[in-house]
Amino acid sequence: MTIEDVQNEIIDEFSMFEDWEERYQYMIDLGKDLPLIDEKYKTDDNIIKGCQSKVWVHANLEDDKVQFTADSDAIITKGIIAILIRTFSNQHPKAIIEANTDFIDQIGLKEHLSPTRANGLVSMIKQLKMYAIAYQTQLK
Amino acid sequence: MLNVQDIRKDFPILNRKVNGKPLIYFDNAATSQTPQQVIDVIVSYYSNYNANIHRGVHSLSQEATDAYEKARITIQKHFNAKEAHEIIYTSGTTHGINLVANGFSSLLKKGDEIIVSALEHHSNIVPWQMLCERTGAVLKVIPMNEDGELILADFDALLNEATKLVFVNHISNALGTINPIEYIIDRAHSVGAAVLVDGAQSCPHLKPDVQALDVDFYVCSAHKICGPTGVGMLYGKEEWLKKLPPYQGGGEMIAEVSFEKTTYAGLPHKFEAGTPNICGGIAFAAALDYMNAIGFENIAAYENELLSYATERLLQIDDLKIFGTSEEKTSVISFNVGTIHPYDIGTILDKMGVAVRTGHHCAQPIMDFFKIPGTIRASFMFYNTKAEIDAFVVALKKAIMMLS
Numbered sequence: 001m002t003i004e005d006v007q008n009e010i011i012d013e014f015s016m017f018e019d020w021e022e023r024y025q026y027m028i029d030l031g032k033d034l035p036l037i038d039e040k041y042k043t044d045d046n047i048i049k050g051c052q053s054k055v056w057v058h059a060n061l062e063d064d065k066v067q068f069t070a071d072s073d074a075i076i077t078k079g080i081i082a083i084l085i086r087t088f089s090n091q092h093p094k095a096i097i098e099a100n101t102d103f104i105d106q107i108g109l110k111e112h113l114s115p116t117r118a119n120g121l122v123s124m125i126k127q128l129k130m131y132a133i134a135y136q137t138q139l140k
Numbered sequence: 141m142l143n144v145q146d147i148r149k150d151f152p153i154l155n156r157k158v159n160g161k162p163l164i165y166f167d168n169a170a171t172s173q174t175p176q177q178v179i180d181v182i183v184s185y186y187s188n189y190n191a192n193i194h195r196g197v198h199s200l201s202q203e204a205t206d207a208y209e210k211a212r213i214t215i216q217k218h219f220n221a222k223e224a225h226e227i228i229y230t231s232g233t234t235h236g237i238n239l240v241a242n243g244f245s246s247l248l249k250k251g252d253e254i255i256v257s258a259l260e261h262h263s264n265i266v267p268w269q270m271l272c273e274r275t276g277a278v279l280k281v282i283p284m285n286e287d288g289e290l291i292l293a294d295f296d297a298l299l300n301e302a303t304k305l306v307f308v309n310h311i312s313n314a315l316g317t318i319n320p321i322e323y324i325i326d327r328a329h330s331v332g333a334a335v336l337v338d339g340a341q342s343c344p345h346l347k348p349d350v351q352a353l354d355v356d357f358y359v360c361s362a363h364k365i366c367g368p369t370g371v372g373m374l375y376g377k378e379e380w381l382k383k384l385p386p387y388q389g390g391g392e393m394i395a396e397v398s399f400e401k402t403t404y405a406g407l408p409h410k411f412e413a414g415t416p417n418i419c420g421g422i423a424f425a426a427a428l429d430y431m432n433a434i435g436f437e438n439i440a441a442y443e444n445e446l447l448s449y450a451t452e453r454l455l456q457i458d459d460l461k462i463f464g465t466s467e468e469k470t471s472v473i474s475f476n477v478g479t480i481h482p483y484d485i486g487t488i489l490d491k492m493g494v495a496v497r498t499g500h501h502c503a504q505p506i507m508d509f510f511k512i513p514g515t516i517r518a519s520f521m522f523y524n525t526k527a528e529i530d531a532f533v534v535a536l537k538k539a540i541m542m543l544s
Contacts, residue, residue, distance in 0.1 A: 020159070020491050021491075021542070024487075024488065024491065024542065025542055028484075028542055028543060052482075052483040052498060052499050052514070053481060053483045053513075054513075073481055073513060074481035074483040074484050075480075075481060075484050075543060076483070076484045076487050076488075077483065077484075
């Protein structure tokens, strides 16, 4: 599936929720469920410090596709990470570089990606793209 | 007694909805809301007599100058300063602290000691660290106990002949502890040290008398006291303000200028370079008038009632821990629930129209002391109600249920 396919799938899933409560409960459950990152990668090198919550990101390249794992100390942040990782992971670096995150607006979570929110998510997306750029250079 | 339903009518913002729910505003320690009486003063200033002050010969300038200087006298009376020129308008608490810290750069030498408390806001830590870097003075810290109270015996032990300055907040923004500043001022003076008290959190709840306290410097912001943002005041004893060099150069702060030499204006203008926040100063005084009309004794009594009620209600929730349990505290409750991240609770509460603060509250050393990433902080003002606290508790329980 392309990044756009995955994002459309997520938009479909969220369209079933009737109110904020269901949306948030789903995100919280995503945050709880996912084994997001190997403990050994939860290092200071991989940390993105938001003012409010911390985010860890790790990446590696397998068969020309980038695999991301990540984590956060706040569960709602973790739920959004789960959604973002689902769209960006297992994709070719070039696709990740070109992808956008506009779908977040459509599923009613826009405020979490505001640069002033200080939860580390905006920096995380930048970091995902940086990894993709680095891997793209390797592939050339 | 205070009639909260009447008071709430003065605050238009309290009628709005957030995320479809009636706003419950419990982030007062960050900024307070503005009553219509103060909004009217702001509108009237820009509608009727907006002009630059002190230098104009025309009528508008005179009216604006008169109002601005009259406001200074209102502020002077409120804080019971001896002289109006001991009140310096600032852009807020942080500006006032930096003004004093900068001034002391030329008065301190290597080996001098500065004492701050463990309960400080970053704005009352960083300027002193910068001052120490510039002068070679040493920064010492008054530690606190598990209740969030300063350990006064340790403070006594820190004081010596080398102590030149002591900086402490009147009330902690993160925990709400009321510090024993009378004792601290008295002891600091016994070794000849000057004391600056950060009143950002105290001025909304009590009326400091700077002469009775015998404090050397006292700073606060208008926006925490129902006034506008971007304005505040520094009180300094005349003898100290005369000793400190000017902070910023510019218009207004000079007596005579030539390229060879400039002589500075007298107090308070020496510290008020450039066009000030004229409207802000006037509205600041209007806010003090508003609060004084209600009466600080009434405000304190009512807010204590809210604090006790909220504390009691919150402690009924399983695994809820309050940080800052001093007997002497204002209407601030900093807490966590189990291992739930404060950010998660704050986010869900916002969805239900409840505004609280989450995070380290610009007081990371306090969070490090308790070994937590932050807290949820609910802070109440005299326009909040028990019914709002009830609704907050319901919202909080729901957030906990969703997150557990």
